[in-house]
Amino acid sequence: MAGDLEGFNFEQRHGKDRVRVARVWRTPDGRNSMVEWEVSISLFSDCVDAYTRDDNSGIVATDTMKNTVYVKAKECSEQLSMEQFAILLAKHFTSYYKEVTAAVVKIVEKPWERVYVDGQPHEHGFKLGSEKHTTEVTVKKSGVVKLTSGIAGLSVLKTTKSGFEGFIRDKYTALPETQERMLATEVTASWRYSYDTLSSIPRDHLYFQERYMDVKKVLLNTFFGPPKEGVYSASVQSTLYQMARAVLARFPDISAVQLKMPNIHFLPVNISTKDNPSMVKFNDDVYLPTDEPHGSIQASLSRFWSRM
């Protein structure tokens, strides 16, 4: 809520961050499903008097917000995507409280995956995976919605079919041109769905969970290319663009994609001494893995009428 306050601009919101909840669903035949979510809530409401007049009558206590996460999780007797849960929570806050004009709910899912034992999916066993599913939902009292989903920490690497040539060369440039290098990155992706009202959101409880899996597959397949021949990458920029374009081409209900792809360097190892000038001579075989510094490459791609 932005507004004029004693001649200043004033903006405020309040919420509860990092509310952790796990939910288990059990089917009669013995199959258990579970999720672990970290939920962050932010409410926009007219409670300026709390800041200026010690009047808290417009405040939904953040403790109440935390409790609501558990109550709503309890009420969800059927498994649902975290996007649907975020929408349900945000809808609750904007419809239940006359003071609340808009709610933002973010969720990060801990990547518990069903384990396979002797090639069989385990009924109630899970192990921690790596990349995380994220979502951010904004719901206004009017029913207008902004829905984004994403992936964080998707680490990928290929050992060939990557190069970097033709960049600016000047007196500060040392990097040789190459058609042969490792390409490693940790993808952070977010994409915006085109649904902009509560009533237009698909009702299927797991629709956005399936979308998440499908988007991840498209991103990975585009990064790696076919299993035998792969695909050549002329730069992180080029690969990033191909990945973003593939997502928009494949999913009509996604209107914008943002990708962050740091270039995580694997440096060629060459070691020489006076006595032994080629103790280790790099031949596309021994690398020094690094975390920092790393290249920082990001872009967003959206349909003409849309933005992230």
Ligand SMILES: O=c1[nH]c(=O)c2[nH]c(=O)[nH]c2[nH]1
């Ligand atoms: O794919 C790359 N993009 C760059 O912008 C860049 N800059 C650099 O030093 N190496 C690379 N690689």
